Amino acid sequence: MRVYLAGAAALVLVVVVGGLMVLPGYVERGTNTIIPGEPFVVSDDARALHKELFIADLHADTLLWHRSPLTRADRGHVDVPRLREGNVALQVFPAVTKSPAGQNYEENTGDTDRITQLVIVQRWPPRTWNSLLERALYQSERLHRAAEKAPDELKVLKSADDVVRLVEARIAGSEIVGGLLAIEGLHALEGNADNVQVLFDAGFRMMGLHHFFDNELGGSLHGISNAGLTPLGREVVDKLDDLNVIIDLAHSSEAVVEEVLSQTWRPVVISHTGLKGACDSPRNIRDDLMKEIARRGGLIGIGYWDGAVCDPSPPSIVASIRYAVNLVGVDHVALGSDYDGATAVAFDTSQLAVLTQEMLDSGFEPDDIRQIMGGNVAVFLSKYLPAS
Numbered sequence: 578m579r580v581y582l583a584g585a586a587a588l589v590l591v592v593v594v595g596g597l598m599v600l601p602g603y604v605e606r607g608t609n610t611i612i613p614g615e616p617f618v619v620s621d622d623a624r625a626l627h628k629e630l631f632i633a634d635l636h637a638d639t640l641l642w643h644r645s646p647l648t649r650a651d652r653g654h655v656d657v658p659r660l661r662e663g664n665v666a667l668q669v670f671p672a673v674t675k676s677p678a679g680q681n682y683e684e685n686t687g688d689t690d691r692i693t694q695l696v697i698v699q700r701w702p703p704r705t706w707n708s709l710l711e712r713a714l715y716q717s718e719r720l721h722r723a724a725e726k727a728p729d730e731l732k733v734l735k736s737a738d739d740v741v742r743l744v745e746a747r748i749a750g751s752e753i754v755g756g757l758l759a760i761e762g763l764h765a766l767e768g769n770a771d772n773v774q775v776l777f778d779a780g781f782r783m784m785g786l787h788h789f790f791d792n793e794l795g796g797s798l799h800g801i802s803n804a805g806l807t808p809l810g811r812e813v814v815d816k817l818d819d820l821n822v823i824i825d826l827a828h829s830s831e832a833v834v835e836e837v838l839s840q841t842w843r844p845v846v847i848s849h850t851g852l853k854g855a856c857d858s859p860r861n862i863r864d865d866l867m868k869e870i871a872r873r874g875g876l877i878g879i880g881y882w883d884g885a886v887c888d889p890s891p892p893s894i895v896a897s898i899r900y901a902v903n904l905v906g907v908d909h910v911a912l913g914s915d916y917d918g919a920t921a922v923a924f925d926t927s928q929l930a931v932l933t934q935e936m937l938d939s940g941f942e943p944d945d946i947r948q949i950m951g952g953n954v955a956v957f958l959s960k961y962l963p964a965s
């Protein structure tokens with residue numbers, strides 16, 4: 578009997594441990610997907626142009642998932658080997674810290690959180706289980722550890738100088754990838770404006786005020802209140818300006834967008850979005866706000882998923898890019914994939930030359946492609962990040 582019990586206990590242990598090993602991969606495989614289709618054809622001309630571009634992407638949630646950014650994965654959309662294959666020079670990596678159950682673009686409360694289960698299943702340290710701030714700090718540690726392990730492959734960007742050096746290195750033939758840390762929603766401050774400095778010290782240089790629910794700073798585009806900034810929100814905006822942190826208004830309510838624009842003197846970004854006039858989705862804010870963001874020197878990152886561009890095919894993505902260029906001017910349009918953000922996309926980052934091909938096919942000039950694919954981001958960050 579005792580032998581039998583010991584055997585049963587061992588079996589349970591094997592099942593539990595085995596389950597914990599396999600579960601994170603299983604979860605991501607069902608969450609960050611690639612829509613099956615015919616392989617994309619890229620011409621020699623498009624490939625040659627793509628190879629000489631400085632490419633930047635304003636948003637990929639890769640740090641949330643249970644895999645090293647340095648290792649090529651057979652799931653998800655982004656890792657350093659695939660960034661290199663897609664000739665991506667600069668990737669913004671936001672830290673996601675909370676996302677509601679039943680997440681949708683219309684109305685969510687902050688009462689539930691799916692990230693808690695994910696961090697436990699992925700065996701993140703217990704300090705991250707109950708603290709949104711610790712979840713952000715842990716994701717920063719993960720990117721820094723990867724960069725320390727492979728300094729020739731990945732560098733964490735913290736200053737305008739870092740961006741200038743990255744551009745020079747890439748021109749000289751280096752394949753190093755620059756990673757910029759961002760935050761997807763400043764509920765990670767846990768209601769304390771002093772934590773802006775804590776996040777800054779951990780390397781975060783772009784901060785989005787919101788994710789899918791209203792938080793202590795104000796209303797989300799997908800929350801309940803549709804409110805503008807709270808007094809804490811206004812205080813935080815001032816702190817971000819003082820530290821030269823880039824403000825990201827993706828997921829913020831239209832009232833928050835208007836109020837931030839009237840408060841800050843610095844340009845802002847919408848890191849991952851579509852354009853309402855091209856895709857009338859509740860994920861996208863009004864065109865006149867986009868125009869104002871651009872008029873003030875900001876950047877608009879176009880995503881590759883249905884919520885942003887309606888149909889996630891390359892022609893539809895490029896149609897949204899064309900619409901954005903016509904609306905706000907080519908200097909203010911960029912890429913914001915939302916890779917690894919629980920999205921279904923037509924191609925991962927290794928296949929990014931399909932976008933260059935599609936833009937050529939739809940009549941974009943190579944110089945415009947150069948700007949949209951990353952030139953605008955390099956100029957913007959080298960102006961608005963802290964100097965050194």
Ligand SMILES: [Zn+2]
Nearest residue numbers: 761828849918
């Ligand atoms: Zn997002």
